[in-house]
Amino acid sequence: MNKKLAVAKWEFMEKIKTKAFLISLILTPIIMVAFGVLPSLLAMKPDESSVVIGIIDESRAIATSLAQKVDEKYRLPDGQPNYMIRELFDGTSADELKTLGNRMIANDEIEGYFYIPATVFDSGMVEYRAENVGNFRTQERFSRTIEEIVIEWRAKKEGYDPLLLRRLMANIDVRSIKVTGEGEEKESGFLETFFSAYVIIMMLMFLVLTSGQLLIRSVVEEKSNRLIEVLISSCSARDLMVGKIIGLSGLGIVQVTLWAVIAFVISAKFNASIFQLDIFLIALIYFFLGYLLYAAIFVAAGSPATTEQEAQQLTGYVTLLLVFPIVLAMPVMQNPDSTLVKVLSFIPVLTPAFMVMRMPIQMPELWEFLATIALLIVSVLGMMWVAGKIFRTAILVYGKRPTISELIRWLRAA
Numbered sequence: 001m002n003k004k005l006a007v008a009k010w011e012f013m014e015k016i017k018t019k020a021f022l023i024s025l026i027l028t029p030i031i032m033v034a035f036g037v038l039p040s041l042l043a044m045k046p047d048e049s050s051v052v053i054g055i056i057d058e059s060r061a062i063a064t065s066l067a068q069k070v071d072e073k074y075r076l077p078d079g080q081p082n083y084m085i086r087e088l089f090d091g092t093s094a095d096e097l098k099t100l101g102n103r104m105i106a107n108d109e110i111e112g113y114f115y116i117p118a119t120v121f122d123s124g125m126v127e128y129r130a131e132n133v134g135n136f137r138t139q140e141r142f143s144r145t146i147e148e149i150v151i152e153w154r155a156k157k158e159g160y161d162p163l164l165l166r167r168l169m170a171n172i173d174v175r176s177i178k179v180t181g182e183g184e185e186k187e188s189g190f191l192e193t194f195f196s197a198y199v200i201i202m203m204l205m206f207l208v209l210t211s212g213q214l215l216i217r218s219v220v221e222e223k224s225n226r227l228i229e230v231l232i233s234s235c236s237a238r239d240l241m242v243g244k245i246i247g248l249s250g251l252g253i254v255q256v257t258l259w260a261v262i263a264f265v266i267s268a269k270f271n272a273s274i275f276q277l278d279i280f281l282i283a284l285i286y287f288f289l290g291y292l293l294y295a296a297i298f299v300a301a302g303s304p305a306t307t308e309q310e311a312q313q314l315t316g317y318v319t320l321l322l323v324f325p326i327v328l329a330m331p332v333m334q335n336p337d338s339t340l341v342k343v344l345s346f347i348p349v350l351t352p353a354f355m356v357m358r359m360p361i362q363m364p365e366l367w368e369f370l371a372t373i374a375l376l377i378v379s380v381l382g383m384m385w386v387a388g389k390i391f392r393t394a395i396l397v398y399g400k401r402p403t404i405s406e407l408i409r410w411l412r413a414a
Contacts, residue, residue: 003236004235004242004243005243006243007231007246007247008247008250010243011243011244011248012247012250012251015214015251016251016254024210024255025255028206028210028259029259029262029263046077048076050082050083050084051083051084052083052086053084053086053112053138053142054087054104054112054113054114056098056101059116059118059120061153062116062120062146066146066149067085069148069149070085070142071085073145074141083138083141086110088100088101094115094117097115101113105130106131111130111132112131112133112138114126114127114128114142115128121153121154121157126143128143201326201329201357203287204290204291205323207252207255208295208298211248211249211251211252211291211295212294212315214251215245215298215299215302216298216302219299219303219311219395220302220305220311237388237391237395238391238392241299241387241388242384245292245296245299248295249292249295279359279360282359286352286356286372286376287352287356289352289373289380290351290352290353292380292384293349293352293376293380293383294318296380296386297383297387298318299387299390300386300387300391301314302314302315303387303390303391304390321350322353324350326353328344329357332354332358332361333361337362345358345364345368345372346371346372346375348376348379351372351375351376355368355372386411389410390410394410
């Protein structure tokens with residue numbers, strides 16, 4: 001055990017002093033916040049200048065009301081109109097008007113134009129043409145306003161009062177109240193529910209990626225300069241492997257602790273509860289076991305590599321296992337108690353992420369916690385055994401990548 005701790009201490013002290021680690025210690029939470037917050041800020045950022053939108057209104061009943069409503073609803077921060085409506089009348093047919101609109105788009109005279117056919121009150125079909133059709137904000141605002149005008153016209157035609165209908169169809173504000181298994185109520189919005197799970201998963205992913213790559217790079221570097229032969233003469237391969245994992249685990253604990261402190265300080269400063277403390281300790285258990293499992297997988301996958309390029313290629317495939325739960329985050333949040341989600345929760349490489357995602361939304365039953373934690377412990381021990389078998393032989397193999405049959409023969413060796 002003394003040799004394992006000596007290796008762990010050396011790995012920890014060498015890596016914690018590197019510039020790369022110090023930069024990642026600060027840069028990683030910034031990247032995590034940027035990924036989570038920056039897209040929303042950019043989407044909510046108002047336009048800086050008025051946008052000219054053309055209107056081809058064959059019905060001759062919408063353009064005037066549309067311009068008035070858009071002018072009332074949407075303004076720039078300086079009070080100027082967000083949109084300038086320009087009606088296109090030249091020409092005698094719809095095709096000629098569309099040609100005119102296309103030419104104005106090409107000449108940057110207008111951002112785009114809406115074509116409103118005469119049948120809009122029956123069909124409800126409207127076209128938007130622009131060079132940039134990815135501007136969903138403009139399309140959504142105008143389509144919603146046109147829809148309001150069409151509904152008002154239909155109401156008048158049927159003899160109803162549009163103002164009365166508008167009051168009757170007032171928007172409903174729904175508050176989310178989370179009910180615990182004990183029957184207690186707690187107001188819980190989407191932000192708290194999402195970030196409680198998402199942030200922990202992102203922390204696990206970044207930690208595994210950084211420390212896992214450090215682990216494999218360390219082994220490959222020691223193999224390339226034959227330093228590994230000197231180390232093996234002083235301790236066993238298992239001592240070296242376990243020591244490296246313990247040392248980098250300590251490095252990961254330092255990272256996670258700092259990130260958690262930063263998160264709690266920010267949430268306290270802005271009075272925003274992005275973590276549910278009642279599940280945080282349980283999430284840490286899955287976090288720690290998941291990290292050990294992935295560390296063993298990285299050792300098993302990366303130790304046979306003879307060059308850093310091979311190691312990066314192999315670890316890239318392991319990284320896909322971390323990305324998979326993030327891709328399924330929204331479906332899991334919508335139906336965390338489905339049979340498919342429960343089954344995926346019992347696949348060891350997915351267990352930490354799926355259980356952490358499920359807890360803030362709908363707390364799994366006690367037997368699921370006990371079973372998945374036991375499964376992770378067994379998986380970690382089994383993967384450590386497999387990694388140890390491969391690591392013991394692979395660290396002294398140079399020149400070529402071992403085949404699958406050779407790896408199986410190493411596992412069968414005493």
